[in-house]
Amino acid sequence: MLSHHGIKITGRSRRLTLNYRTTRENLSAALQTLEGGDYRDLDLDESVEATGYRSARSGPVPVFKSVDSREQEVEEVVAAIQGWLAPLGKENAPGVAPETIGVLVHDQRSRDRMVEALALNDIPARSVDRERPQPGQVPVMTMHRAKGLEFSKVVIAGHGIWPGYFKERIKNWDTSLQADADLRERSLLYVAMTRARDELVVITPQDQ
Known part of the structure; x- marks a missing residue:
C-alpha cells in the first residue's frame, strides 16, 4: 500500500478513462455491447462506463459479418486470416505473423x-x-482465456452462441438472474473485442 510508504492519496484518486490497448473504433464498438451496463475491466481493475472512456489511437473500423451456418462462419474466419497472412514474403507487402492473430470463441468445443x-x-x-x-x-482460444492478452488482429467467431442457445438456457431463470447473465455475456464480448490492438472482425449468427 502506498500509505505504508508515507504517500497520501486520499482525495486524489480518479477513474482512468484513457485506453492505450485498442483503437477508438474498436473501443466504441465494444462499449456499445454493454448498452449502459457497468463492467469492471479486469486488466486495469477499474470500472468501465460508456461516458468518458476513450482511446489514444485510431484504426480501421471493425468489420461485422452475419452468417447463417457454422460452415459459413468458418469460411469467414478463414477469409479474414488468409487476407492478413497472404502478403507474407511478398516484397513491400509484409503480412502479419500468425501468432499476432487471435481467434476468440465462446467455449472449448468451439475452439x-x-x-x-x-x-x-x-x-x-x-x-x-x-x-x-x-x-x-x-492461437485459437476462448474469450475467457484471452483476458489479459492482446493481438494485432482479432476474429471473434459467432460469440459461440448460435440461435436460441443462450435464451433457451436461461428462459426459466428469475428475471434478475437473466439480466445478470445477459450482462456477463455482453461483458465477455467487450473483453474479447478489446483484445484487438488494430483490426477486429466479429462474426455472428444472422438472428443476433
Missing part, C-alpha cells in the same frame, strides 16, 4: 472445432488453454 477447420484450410493454428501462444501458429 477445438475451429482449430480443426483452420488446419483443413492450411492455416497453422493451435488450441490455447493454459500455455502461451506459440510463434508461427494462429
Whole structure:
C-alpha cells in the first residue's frame, strides 16, 4: 500500500478513462455491447462506463459479418486470416505473423472445432488453454482465456452462441438472474473485442 510508504492519496484518486490497448473504433464498438451496463475491466481493475472512456489511437473500423451456418462462419474466419497472412514474403507487402492473430470463441468445443477447420484450410493454428501462444501458429482460444492478452488482429467467431442457445438456457431463470447473465455475456464480448490492438472482425449468427 502506498500509505505504508508515507504517500497520501486520499482525495486524489480518479477513474482512468484513457485506453492505450485498442483503437477508438474498436473501443466504441465494444462499449456499445454493454448498452449502459457497468463492467469492471479486469486488466486495469477499474470500472468501465460508456461516458468518458476513450482511446489514444485510431484504426480501421471493425468489420461485422452475419452468417447463417457454422460452415459459413468458418469460411469467414478463414477469409479474414488468409487476407492478413497472404502478403507474407511478398516484397513491400509484409503480412502479419500468425501468432499476432487471435481467434476468440465462446467455449472449448468451439475452439477445438475451429482449430480443426483452420488446419483443413492450411492455416497453422493451435488450441490455447493454459500455455502461451506459440510463434508461427494462429492461437485459437476462448474469450475467457484471452483476458489479459492482446493481438494485432482479432476474429471473434459467432460469440459461440448460435440461435436460441443462450435464451433457451436461461428462459426459466428469475428475471434478475437473466439480466445478470445477459450482462456477463455482453461483458465477455467487450473483453474479447478489446483484445484487438488494430483490426477486429466479429462474426455472428444472422438472428443476433
